[in-house]
Amino acid sequence: xxxxxNAATSFPKPERVYNTILQVMTKYGANPGxxxxxxxxxxGRGIYEARxxxxxxxxxKDPMNIIFTHNATDSLNLGIKGILKEGDxxxxxxxxxxxxxxxxxxxxxKNIETTIVNCDNYGVLDIENIKDNIKRNxxxxxTTHASNVVGSIMPIYDIAKIAKECGVLYMVDAAQTAGVYDxxxxxxxxxxxxxxxxxxxxxxxxxxxxxRDGLDITQLKEGGTGSKSNELYQPIMLPxxxxxxxxxxxxxxxxxxxxxxxxxxxxxNIRRHETELTEHFIxxxxxxxxxxxxxxKEHRAPVIPINIDNRDSxxxxxxxxxxxxICTRPGLHCAPLAHKTIGTFEQGVxxxxxxxxxxxxxxxxxxxxxxxxxxxx
Amino acid sequence: xxxxxNAATSFPKPERVYNTILQVMTKYGANPGxxxxxxxxxxGRGIYEARxxxxxxxxxKDPMNIIFTHNATDSLNLGIKGILKEGDxxxxxxxxxxxxxxxxxxxxxKNIETTIVNCDNYGVLDIENIKDNIKRNxxxxxTTHASNVVGSIMPIYDIAKIAKECGVLYMVDAAQTAGVYDxxxxxxxxxxxxxxxxxxxxxxxxxxxxxRDGLDITQLKEGGTGSKSNELYQPIMLPxxxxxxxxxxxxxxxxxxxxxxxxxxxxxNIRRHETELTEHFIxxxxxxxxxxxxxxKEHRAPVIPINIDNRDSxxxxxxxxxxxxICTRPGLHCAPLAHKTIGTFEQGVxxxxxxxxxxxxxxxxxxxxxxxxxxxx
Numbered sequence: 004x005x006x007x008x009n010a011a012t013s014f015p016k017p018e019r020v021y022n023t024i025l026q027v028m029t030k031y032g033a034n035p036g037x038x039x040x041x042x043x044x045x046x047g048r049g050i051y052e053a054r055x056x057x058x059x060x061x062x063x064k065d066p067m068n069i070i071f072t073h074n075a076t077d078s079l080n081l082g083i084k085g086i087l088k089e090g091d092x093x094x095x096x097x098x099x100x101x102x103x104x105x106x107x108x109x110x111x112x113k114n115i116e117t118t119i120v121n122c123d124n125y126g127v128l129d130i131e132n133i134k135d136n137i138k139r140n141x142x143x144x145x146t147t148h149a150s151n152v153v154g155s156i157m158p159i160y161d162i163a164k165i166a167k168e169c170g171v172l173y174m175v176d177a178a179q180t181a182g183v184y185d186x187x188x189x190x191x192x193x194x195x196x197x198x199x200x201x202x203x204x205x206x207x208x209x210x211x212x213x214x215r216d217g218l219d220i221t222q223l224k225e226g227g228t229g230s231k232s233n234e235l236y237q238p239i240m241l242p243x244x245x246x247x248x249x250x251x252x253x254x255x256x257x258x259x260x261x262x263x264x265x266x267x268x269x270x271x272n273i274r275r276h277e278t279e280l281t282e283h284f285i286x287x288x289x290x291x292x293x294x295x296x297x298x299x300k301e302h303r304a305p306v307i308p309i310n311i312d313n314r315d316s317x318x319x320x321x322x323x324x325x326x327x328x329i330c331t332r333p334g335l336h337c338a339p340l341a342h343k344t345i346g347t348f349e350q351g352v353x354x355x356x357x358x359x360x361x362x363x364x365x366x367x368x369x370x371x372x373x374x375x376x377x378x379x380x
Numbered sequence: 381x382x383x384x385x386n387a388a389t390s391f392p393k394p395e396r397v398y399n400t401i402l403q404v405m406t407k408y409g410a411n412p413g414x415x416x417x418x419x420x421x422x423x424g425r426g427i428y429e430a431r432x433x434x435x436x437x438x439x440x441k442d443p444m445n446i447i448f449t450h451n452a453t454d455s456l457n458l459g460i461k462g463i464l465k466e467g468d469x470x471x472x473x474x475x476x477x478x479x480x481x482x483x484x485x486x487x488x489x490k491n492i493e494t495t496i497v498n499c500d501n502y503g504v505l506d507i508e509n510i511k512d513n514i515k516r517n518x519x520x521x522x523t524t525h526a527s528n529v530v531g532s533i534m535p536i537y538d539i540a541k542i543a544k545e546c547g548v549l550y551m552v553d554a555a556q557t558a559g560v561y562d563x564x565x566x567x568x569x570x571x572x573x574x575x576x577x578x579x580x581x582x583x584x585x586x587x588x589x590x591x592r593d594g595l596d597i598t599q600l601k602e603g604g605t606g607s608k609s610n611e612l613y614q615p616i617m618l619p620x621x622x623x624x625x626x627x628x629x630x631x632x633x634x635x636x637x638x639x640x641x642x643x644x645x646x647x648x649n650i651r652r653h654e655t656e657l658t659e660h661f662i663x664x665x666x667x668x669x670x671x672x673x674x675x676x677k678e679h680r681a682p683v684i685p686i687n688i689d690n691r692d693s694x695x696x697x698x699x700x701x702x703x704x705x706i707c708t709r710p711g712l713h714c715a716p717l718a719h720k721t722i723g724t725f726e727q728g729v730x731x732x733x734x735x736x737x738x739x740x741x742x743x744x745x746x747x748x749x750x751x752x753x754x755x756x757x
Contacts, residue, residue, distance in 0.1 A: 006419070011411035012626060014419070021405055028398055028583060034388035038709035039694065040701040042383070042391070073450040073585075076603035076625025101612070102625060105602035108612045200626060206405060208450075208585035208628025223600055225482035226453035227714030233725070235478070235485045235716060248453025248479060249389060249577060251585025251628070317416065324417040332415035337604030339612060348610070 004328045005365045010151050010179060010306050010356030011332055012200045012207060016257075017264040020204060024257035035252050036229035046252045053259025054242070057203075060262055061195060062187040063213055070212045070245040071255050075178045076102040078196035078212035081245060082174050083107065083145065085220030086194070091142040092116045094133055096157070097340040098126050098150040103176055104340065107145075116140075122344050125299045126155035134165050143172040143193075148180040152341040152354065153298030154281075154306035156184070163191025172218075179304050182265050183274050188213055194220075202273075202358070204265060205258025208251050214241065224248075273359045277305040280357050280366055287370045293377050297345045297352060308345075308352035311377060316351035322380055323353070327372040331355050381705045382742045387528050387556060387683050387733030388709055389577045389584060393634075394641040397581060401634040412629050413606035423629045430636025431619070434580075437639055438572060439564045440590055447589045447622040448632050452555045453479040455573035455589035458622060459551050460484065460522065462597030463571070468519040469493045471510055473534070474717040475503050475527040480553055481717065484522075493517075499721050502676045503532035511542050520549040520570075525557040529718040529731065530675030531658075531683035533561070540568025549595075556681050559642050560651050565590055571597075579650075579735070581642060582635025585628050591618065601625075650736045654682040657734050657743055664747045670754050674722045674729060685722075685729035688754060693728035699757055700730070704749040708732050 006014050027049060033042035035050050054066040063069060072078045083106045087093055095103055097119055107117040120132040133144060144166050149156045159175055166173035174194035177186055181195075182202030188195055192213070199209025214220055225237040226247030238244060265273060284307055288294050297308045311319055320333035334351040335342050342348040355369065383391050404426060410419035412427050431443035440446060449455045460483045464470055472480060474496055484494040497509040510521060521543050526533045536552055543550035551571035554563055558572075559579030565572055569590070576586025591597055602614040603624030614621060642650060661684055665671050674685045688696055697710035711728040712719050719725040732746065 004419075006410075008410060008415050008417065008420070011414045011420070012409065014409045015406065016409070021402060024405070025398060025402060028401070029392065032389065032391045032393070032584075033383075033385060033707065034584075037388045037714075038385050038707065039697060040385065040707035040709075042381075042707055043385070043388070043709075073454070073628070074625035077450070077601060080601040080603065080624075100604055101609070102603035104612050105604075105614050105624070109602045109614060198626065206628075206630060207409075207411075207626055208631045210625075224454060224457040225486045226457065226479035227477055227482075229714065232478070232712035232714050233716050235481050237482050237486060247457075247482070248451035248587075249575065249584055251450070251583075251631070253583060254585045254628070254631070321416060328418075330410065330415065330417035330419055332417075335609035337414075337606065337609050339610045 004330065005369060006330045007355045007357060007361065007369065008330045008332050009201070009358035010354065013202060013204055013358050015360060016204050016206065016261060019264060020206065020257050020260045023260040024206060024253045027253040027256045032253065034249055049256035049259070050250060050252060053255045056259050056262045056266070057211060061213055062189050065216070067241045068214055068216060070214060070242045071250055072210040072212055073208065074210040075176065075196050075198035078210050079103055079176060080106050081212055081220065081223055082194040082196055084223055086143055086172060087115045089114045090140060092118065092138060092140045093143045093145060094118045094120060094136050094141060095145045096128055097121045097344045098152070098155065099147055099338065099340065100151055100176065100178065101337040103145055103147070119340065122155070124345050126150050126153035126341065126345055127299050128157055130158055130161050130165060133162060137169045137171060141169070141171050143174055145174045145176065147176040147178065148184065149304035150341055151179050151306065152336050152338050152352070153308055153345060154303030155299045156302060156304060159192065160190045167191050179306065183270065183277060185270070188215070193218060199254065199258040203258060204261030206254045209254040209258045276359060277357055280361055280363065281305040281307060283363065284355065284366045291374060291377065294373065297347065305357035307355045310347070310350055310352055311373070313350065316353045319353050319376065322376055323372060329369055329372055381707065382746060383707045384732045384734060384738065384746065385707045385709050386578070386735035387731065390579060390581055390735050392737060393581050393583065393638060396641060397583065397634050397637045400637040401583060401630045404630040404633045409630065411626055426633035426636070427627060427629060430632045433636050433639045433643070434588060438590055439566050442593070444618045445591055445593060447591060447619045448627055449587040449589055450585065451587040452553065452573050452575035455587050456480055456553060457483050458589055458597065458600055459571040459573055461600055463520055463549060464492045466491045467517060469495065469515055469517045470520050470522060471495045471497060471513050471518060472522045473505055474498045474721045475529070475532065476524055476715065476717065477528055477553065477555065478714040480522055496717065499532070501722050503527050503530035503718065503722055504676050505534055507535055507538050507542065510539060514546045514548060518546070518548050520551055522551045522553065524553040524555065525561065525563070526681035527718055528556050528683065529713050529715050529729070530685055530722060531680030532676045533679060533681060536569065537567045544568050556683065560647065560654060562647070565592070570595060576631065576635040580635060581638030583631045586631040586635045653736060654734055657738055657740065658682040658684060660740065661732065661743045668751060668754065671750065674724065682734035684732045687724070687727055687729055688750070690727065693730045696753065697730045699753055700749060706746055706749055
């Protein structure tokens, strides 16, 4: 089995992530922050350490500015709905995932206006288009860091600069980059949403949000926080304000272990390996005349969408899985406008997304499989 | 170590829950519902099976009416904020957890009025007080099934009857009962919120919400659902409408395994064991003159809050943990009004909450420890 669906969720995780999760569940599976006993304290400490190591990864000074959520979608909804109020205007791009676009579309009813800046048909953004669309009531710019469809990388620090110059907030969706690409929030990122279960190598059921100091984001949920139990109103301190209810302690601590693996391995080594595989894959794909490769000509996150002539992407993906044991994702990848942008809204694409645990041999086998599909099916 | 903090989270879980979670993570840790390959399909099937077994537990006809969430707080926020609109009135009780009270207090700003019906100082509700407070604009009644502070059990089917007679919705918070007490939604429960990690014996990072057919609950989040990827608007079909973003597949499938354990063991056997331990514990506690026991005189969920004379509850809980290895939770338990109701808002209580894996010997050892604290500390 060759798993090339890492943009959906990374698989496998490092062995130590599994071990840690099992350890938390079996040895100190208590409710962190709710009681004072040793097991609860140990779980609470584990969560704090995860907060610390993630804060460090993104150059966040205070770990309390890292909020844990259910997944990146949960984080994005909090960032978007917690900031935007009636009459606000927001700018985003045509390469966004539905986790950004659908909340924004839902806000139309609240008189919140969205401008969607088109990228070119390689999925690349011209930042002048962002600048040109800023107006008096623009409150925020939201962009992905890398497209989940074509891997095109957004110039986040250039956008941050524009945002700062114009007094506008900047929120980044790091769903496809956190854990592989350098992200330094000090360079002008106000809000950063990330999943735990993709390149940060944690388990599903985890995600997070960095919130810059002093930003007043309205919480979307209230509930027990284990703090200020005497009060009927939600505490405003971080992270409690945004973390109501029992946290996913084994998941969060497992996520911390994933990030620890990344740090010890070296993010640059992970990136180098993934980039090398991606380049090798594209080089070989280019030799096959029936294959159409989408996305930027240079530099991309390890996401490679293709089609074989005009064949149905679901059919190709199905054959890859059933005949060759190769896991990919066909169709529209929850990003309809990205597919309109690159011209694949009707056909979809077969998306190959690579991860740190993929090998050269797997890429070669995949190339062979694609050739064989062209010849035999 | 004696773990008596099961009302916060059950610990340990059945061995098979750990094994299942590990199995999902290591063998088919893909993203369910996002791709068509075998691993994703297997994860998707696992989630569906969890939905089925939980639906069956609560006598829900269609598994698609079970929504998976991050925790019970997440579920309660969805039920509360998805139903209540400006001008609505809602009735709840003084025994509620902050996961109900804090969302309701936050809704005051939106002109949503809450009536909090007082229970007596044993934590017991007189349902006439619910009836008396229903008015023209009452939209919903929300009650816990059992108090997390004193274990008093609400007459949910009697309340459901009143709700139905008055054309009002009824939402139940089953945080302390799901998995131990019979819950039959057909008897008039419109919305049922439950945690996965308490008596359902699943892992943290899981919770759920039953939504009666035809109820239009506004979603709090939008995002990718793996379905209708071509659309910029949230799909309205269940469960997709409320399950945006990557689900916690290992957690949910582990939760399904917990419920499977419950079914095989027999919920009535679990309840009998917990009730027996609770009665034994209370009988022994009553023999200690320094101990004050709070809560109903008869019938309660296995939650026993006490104080030793007027000693600080945190101090007693600390000694129980540090000297005797007994895990309890002191203080206010995220339920300030419940403590006002029973008269312990200042002192708090030491809460002992029992689970299926507790034994008679553990209860006896706990009684000895309490006696020894009275004599020695």
